[in-house]
Amino acid sequence: MFRLIQLYASDDHALVDVDTDGYASELAAWAEFYATPISFFGVGRFDAEGRLVDITVDPVCTAAGKSGLCRGATAVVDTDEYHPLCGDCGAWHDAISLRELAKRLGVPVHPARRAAPAHPQNGGDPTRSLSHRIARELATNVADAAWRRHVCRELTMIPRAVNGLFIGVGALSNRQVLDLFPALQQLAGELPAGIHADLRRAAGKPRSPAGLAALRLGLGASCH
Ligand SMILES: [Zn+2]
Incomplete structure (x- = not known):
C-alpha cells in the first residue's frame, strides 16, 4: 500500500x-x-x-x-x-x-527511480566548470582585482556557478577569513546585483552554505 x-x-x-x-x-x-x-x-x-x-x-x-x-x-x-x-x-x-x-x-x-535526465559530461557543463574553478582558486586569487573582475563577469552570465563561491569561501580557515576580509568585502561589492541581493537575504540563514559565505563576505545584517 x-x-x-x-x-x-x-x-x-x-x-x-x-x-x-x-x-x-x-x-x-x-x-x-x-x-x-x-x-x-x-x-x-x-x-x-x-x-x-x-x-x-x-x-x-x-x-x-x-x-x-x-x-x-x-x-x-x-x-x-x-x-x-x-x-x-x-x-x-x-x-x-x-x-x-x-x-x-x-x-x-x-x-524515486526514474529515467535520469541526460547530463552533459562534467567538463562540458559551463556551470560546473566555472563553479569548480571559483572554489579552487578563491583562496589564492581573491585579492587579485583582475581575477575578481573576471569571475564577476562570468557569474553575470552563469549565476548558478555561485555555488563554487560558497564552497571556496566556506573552505577558508578563520585565519584566512581575517587576512582576506578586505578582499572578500571587495568581491561582495563587485558581485552581480542579483547574486548580491540573494546573498544578503541568505545571511539570515547562517547555517546554510550561502549564509555562511554571505557573513564571511561581510554581507551580514549589521553591514549596510
Ligand atoms: Zn536545484
Whole structure:
C-alpha cells in the first residue's frame, strides 16, 4: 500500500502526515502526486500492519530557477518546509541530506527511480566548470582585482556557478577569513546585483552554505 506523505517542521523534528487515500502501486501514487495541486513531500510505502516502511521523493529538484524549474538531481531537503532539492539549490537553505532525514524519521528516504535526465559530461557543463574553478582558486586569487573582475563577469552570465563561491569561501580557515576580509568585502561589492541581493537575504540563514559565505563576505545584517 502506498500513500502520499506530507512533512512538517516542528523544532528540529519532522512530523509525518499521511494522506488518507491509499494506492495499490507506487506508480499510481506518483500519478496522483503529480496530478494533485497540493504539493506533497513524497510517497510512503506501508506494510500490511499499516507501518511506514520507506519514503521515496521526487528525483528531480523543482526549485524555481531563472529559466524554469531547476531539474537537478534531488540530494537534500530544506528543514523549513521540507522541499527536496538538488545540492546547488540546497546551498541557499538550512538543508540536510536524505540520509540525515532518514535518521530523523527512522525510515529510509530515497529518490524515486526514474529515467535520469541526460547530463552533459562534467567538463562540458559551463556551470560546473566555472563553479569548480571559483572554489579552487578563491583562496589564492581573491585579492587579485583582475581575477575578481573576471569571475564577476562570468557569474553575470552563469549565476548558478555561485555555488563554487560558497564552497571556496566556506573552505577558508578563520585565519584566512581575517587576512582576506578586505578582499572578500571587495568581491561582495563587485558581485552581480542579483547574486548580491540573494546573498544578503541568505545571511539570515547562517547555517546554510550561502549564509555562511554571505557573513564571511561581510554581507551580514549589521553591514549596510
Ligand atoms: Zn536545484
